[in-house]
Amino acid sequence: MFIGTEKLTYTYMSGTPFAATALNEVSFSLGKGEITLIIGPSGSGKSTLIQHLNGLLKPSSGRVYFKGQAIGSDKGELLRLRRRIGLVFQIPEEHFFSETIYDEIAFAPRNLGLAESEVRIRVKDALEKVGLRAEQLQYRHPFQLSAGQKRLVAVASVLSMNPEVLILDEPTAGLDPSHRRNLFALLDNLNRSGGLTVIISTHHLDDVVALAHSVFVLQGGRMVLAGPPSEIFTTREKLYDLGLSLPSVTEIMHSVKEKGLPVKTNIYTLAGARQEINRLKGRPGR
Amino acid sequence: MVNRPEIIVEARNLAYHYPGEEATSFPALSGINVAVYRGEYLALIGPNGSGKTTLLKLFNALLVPSDGEVRVEGVSTIDEVEIPRIRRICGMIFQNPDNQLVATTVEEDIAFGLENLALPSAEIRQRVGEVARMLNLEHLLQQPPHLLSGGEKQRVAIAGVLAMQPGCILMDEPTAMLDTASRRDVNDMVRMLRQNHNIAVVHVTHFPEEAAFAERVIVLNQGRLVRQGPPKAVLTDLSLLHSLGLQSTAASELAALLREDGFELPSQLLHNRELVDSLCSLELKS
Structure with a gap:
């Protein structure tokens, strides 16, 4: 198992009258180099699951595994984990905080304690990976970019850590069709050429299912379906019942x-x- | 229609430059002449950065024109004294409902705008009750908005705008963050508003399946209006859409490919049902 969970359960505000179980005994296992989609209605637990995979949330019970090892709760261990498993949040450009694109992307490698000469290489590589030209853009303010470019810079700012797993939460919200296709082509390329493992949570299946090796369907915090796309999208009634579409x-x-x-x-x-x-x-x- | 339809919002020779960008290659908007008619459902499409959101903001006086003018029910948005009235007539719904819900219960949230109008509380209660019934939110009135699903939140945001009894609702990608069921919810509601309440809707969307249900589609590119017409005409002009990096509905795109292969399919086909019916009437050998 490259990355996965075993009976992962998570309860928000546990021990209060507002306690709500967001994940209920979710178990799955992914191989290295897979592209996986996580789908499910709003509130089904997609984002909660994703946040466990890079240690942002700690399981109420059950375990998360990475490279065959259970993820502990030791702070140093979690930090190391977050370098290996990069997470791109929804509308990530809303979280930009730097004055230049260079600083935005350099933030993570600098935090790793790398020398500035190494940071410079990481920034250039990350921009190249997402198809942006460093010399053209790196000293511009992030808000001077188009919506599609901002999204790519957000992805680059995670890739600059050289993660082994890239997780994206609804990565194409607000992007037009050509930016959407570009982003998926980029993920496909990173996966094929670099063996990057990719996990995508989304409501919009067009253009992305063709890339996916596996699909997980969550509902009410449970994993109700899992398998290759050819299995998941064979019967539409089941998906309709879950409030999903094909x-x-x-x-x-x-x-x-x-x-x-x-x-x-x-x-x-x-x-x-x-x-x-x-x-x-x-x-x-x- | 015998009567000339009444114009609710009108842009004449409208241009807009963002501050500090006067010198850049193209302004955010230029040379826009467009009218929104009472009760019409208008879809606004275009690549990222084409000026869609800017146009919506000019329609409800969040921005004022650099050149030309916008009139809402005949009143220019340059007139600062008229801005509260203009915003009441033209309500805005943003992509992320979390950015627009302010109160601690759904009821208070819907009432927020009305309270700012200093209406008598009996009238506020009556209007809140009315829109809650209309949008099927009655059972949620005492709930805190942050506990609702994405679709419910977006309905609350729309209810808050509707309570102001607007003539026009401006929606900026209202379904981008929503799951399938919620998306259907919001889209059904848009149609209901138009049919039963004669409220105009201007809907910015990246989903051709949504634009296909509008009465009129406007295409923006690089700040200019490049095409307008009924969806059957605009969304079947694939060479235009593709040249802008946009796409049409899956049915329309597939039909075009099949036509190249010699299938005799109607040229103005947009919806899945039309494609499926046409294919089945071709008597293909099985």
């Missing part, structure tokens, strides 16, 4: 099949749907 393309394929045309439904991209529908006509499609 990727738009998959939804179309289900409806086509329901009307009696023999198509596969485990399709998540326009190109895939095009090919599958062409197959009906006995043509290869493109």
